[in-house]
Amino acid sequence: MTQNTVESALAGTDIRQAVEDALHTTQFIDIHTHLFKPSLGALGLWGIDELVTYHYLEAELFRSSKTTPDEYWKLTKQGKADLIWRTLFVENLPVSESTRGVVAVLKAFDLPTNSTDLSEARRFFAGQKLEQHIQNVFKLAGISEAVMTNDPLDPEEAPLWEQGTADSTLFHPVLRLDRILNKWAEHWQVLQSKGYKVERDLSNNSIAEVRRFVDHWCELMKPVYMAVSLPDTFQYPEESTRVRLLREVILPACRHFNIPLSLMIGVRYQVNPAIKLAGDAVGKADLRAVEHLCRDFPENRFLISVLSRENQHELCVYARKFANLLPFGCWWFLNNPSVVEEMTRERMEMLGSTFIPQHSDARVLEQVIYKWRNTRRTMAPLLANTYSLLAEDGRPVTREEIKTDVVRLFRKNFQDWISPSR
Numbered sequence: 001m002t003q004n005t006v007e008s009a010l011a012g013t014d015i016r017q018a019v020e021d022a023l024h025t026t027q028f029i030d031i032h033t034h035l036f037k038p039s040l041g042a043l044g045l046w047g048i049d050e051l052v053t054y055h056y057l058e059a060e061l062f063r064s065s066k067t068t069p070d071e072y073w074k075l076t077k078q079g080k081a082d083l084i085w086r087t088l089f090v091e092n093l094p095v096s097e098s099t100r101g102v103v104a105v106l107k108a109f110d111l112p113t114n115s116t117d118l119s120e121a122r123r124f125f126a127g128q129k130l131e132q133h134i135q136n137v138f139k140l141a142g143i144s145e146a147v148m149t150n151d152p153l154d155p156e157e158a159p160l161w162e163q164g165t166a167d168s169t170l171f172h173p174v175l176r177l178d179r180i181l182n183k184w185a186e187h188w189q190v191l192q193s194k195g196y197k198v199e200r201d202l203s204n205n206s207i208a209e210v211r212r213f214v215d216h217w218c219e220l221m222k223p224v225y226m227a228v229s230l231p232d233t234f235q236y237p238e239e240s241t242r243v244r245l246l247r248e249v250i251l252p253a254c255r256h257f258n259i260p261l262s263l264m265i266g267v268r269y270q271v272n273p274a275i276k277l278a279g280d281a282v283g284k285a286d287l288r289a290v291e292h293l294c295r296d297f298p299e300n301r302f303l304i305s306v307l308s309r310e311n312q313h314e315l316c317v318y319a320r321k322f323a324n325l326l327p328f329g330c331w332w333f334l335n336n337p338s339v340v341e342e343m344t345r346e347r348m349e350m351l352g353s354t355f356i357p358q359h360s361d362a363r364v365l366e367q368v369i370y371k372w373r374n375t376r377r378t379m380a381p382l383l384a385n386t387y388s389l390l391a392e393d394g395r396p397v398t399r400e401e402i403k404t405d406v407v408r409l410f411r412k413n414f415q416d417w418i419s420p421s422r
């Protein structure tokens, strides 16, 4: 170490300050959201009624209200939002992570956080112009870009891409494969109706034809990666349509376009269908599937998030074995400060800075404000502690090194993964 670096080496509270500064001056890349670029029109959700009816809050509503799901689904969007606001924010203290998030968003726009109704917030959001509002929101969230989730078999979304959509420097596309890989039986005829000669049992020329479909969408969308969410029962290898499509279509296509495949593993779909989107749960997965994929396909790059807390340690172990595996995010039920802290500490201890700590999973634009604020708040003491331990053990760190590490975690690891040559 040069004399100069020794002089600028930090200790104690200076480390904490340098971490806070690095976290606040780094524009993060939000690598997985359900937000949409403005040219995809009404698909993009924003504003107070969408925030309050987020499915994480719908799940909480039914714990505190006598309203049944059937009664709830009959209400208008505003009726639903009014009921949730009254139940979770007026009659109860909004102490859960998702309710506190709405409070943080209101506060960010200087809107009242304890009013008995949503009228002032509604007036405020109605007065925003979307494109300008997106820029303000990204600034408040400290993100430069967000990655979308784009399913070519979504009947509302696909025609918009086919007609041609304006690109956005703020939003990157991702080819989402859930319908193809998880619901082939319900969708093979949709491909057929679009002129692809596929069969339900993947016979004849089906594999080449699905590949032609995927290639068409990669050329149209230019996705930064492909992605699929998978059940806790996901196995690889296995005799199934999903695995054949994965092995013979998707992985070769990822190699051809030189993009990673994101696997989000561990959903127990629709354990309570009555509450719709809020009705999915979690199950521990067998991560030997990840082991087999990473070993059998060394030329593919995998972004992997697992939903069960019990799978997190194993995922880190596999990442130590396979350099083509990049763990990312604290997904869905894991995105609570207590779990984020535990998982992120474990990842740093086992993987150094070779992972992506978080994504927002935002479905409603303004959620990125609270989700990224919470991430920074949890990360600050955790990173400060990591660098303090390092200094205590004999390797002091500088402000510049801390900044470089934060940029790596929240930007560069992703940029390098999606485009290794840059």
Ligand code: RAT
Pocket: 034, 229, 264, 277, 332, 361, 363
């Ligand atoms: O977090 C969520 O909103 C979930 O409903 C899922 O969308 C999940 O993130 C996914 O991408 O499948």
Ligand code: ZN
Pocket: 032, 033, 034, 361
């Ligand atoms: Zn998601």
